[in-house]
């Protein structure tokens with residue numbers, strides 16, 4: 237793939253070759269970001285370099301990740317920075333402490349993921365409709381789930397189930413080295429692509445498919461995050477966690493609880509029930 241051919245966000249085929257191995261897996265020298273670099277990069281997002289002049293190899297070697305185009309970031313900052321700061325302050329007030337996560341929330345222009353008619357509400361701490369009976373998640377819960385999954389550690393490969401409009405994937409791109417996100421509704425998969433394209437984020441791969449199956453060709457993942465609630469967590473996802481990896485998911489029907497599942501060994505997972513939450517349902521298959 238030439239640099240000219242690169243279309244952001246990249247599809248799965250851009251990173252998985254015919255052998256089913258990812259380019260990243262093949263590279264031995266991929267550096268892992270530290271929380272400190274994530275913090276520095278997220279807070280200084282106007283300085284983040286564009287990926288345009290970089291080869292794929294350079295991108296996978298890059299210690300931190302979100303090469304949003306300067307013009308997108310600068311224009312999105314105008315008029316929205318103050319309200320975004322206030323949104324992050326509310327998220328912190330509600331209990332999210334991880335500074336890397338808060339900095340990432342502060343860096344992503346949420347209003348660019350929301351239909352123009354609702355953009356005045358982009359920085360209230362609430363979920364909002366994105367069409368197809370789905371919602372963009374509440375900023376607090378996005379922050380909380382990523383904080384729990386990150387556990388102040390270094391995140392390499394992360395899988396998100398339920399791309400929706402792509403907002404959480406963009407936040408994740410600032411705290412993990414590689415982000416894979418699956419959406420089952422074709423129109424939303426396309427919406428997320430359109431929303432993310434101008435940001436030119438090089439470490440997100442979007443995939444149209446049933447997230448309940450995970451992404452075997454890229455697994456195992458250091459972290460898995462579900463943006464939709466099932467009555468239980470699909471076994472395939474548990475199997476696609478690295479040992480020591482963390483999965484965070486809303487579980488339940490009408491009454492949902494956030495659950496953290498840690499893979500302790502090959503055949504052992506530890507489950508902690510955390511707090512009440514409210515998500516759209518997890519469904520099987522694609523539409």
Ligand code: SAH
Pocket residue numbers: 370371372373374397398399400401402403404405418419420421424445446447448463464516517518519520521
């Ligand atoms: N991550 C989004 C939230 C999207 S809402 C954000 O940034 O705010 C949850 C999404 O999960 C919906 O778009 C829904 O279509 C999707 N979803 C539900 N079941 C799914 C499945 N089995 N696989 C993939 N996506 C699924």
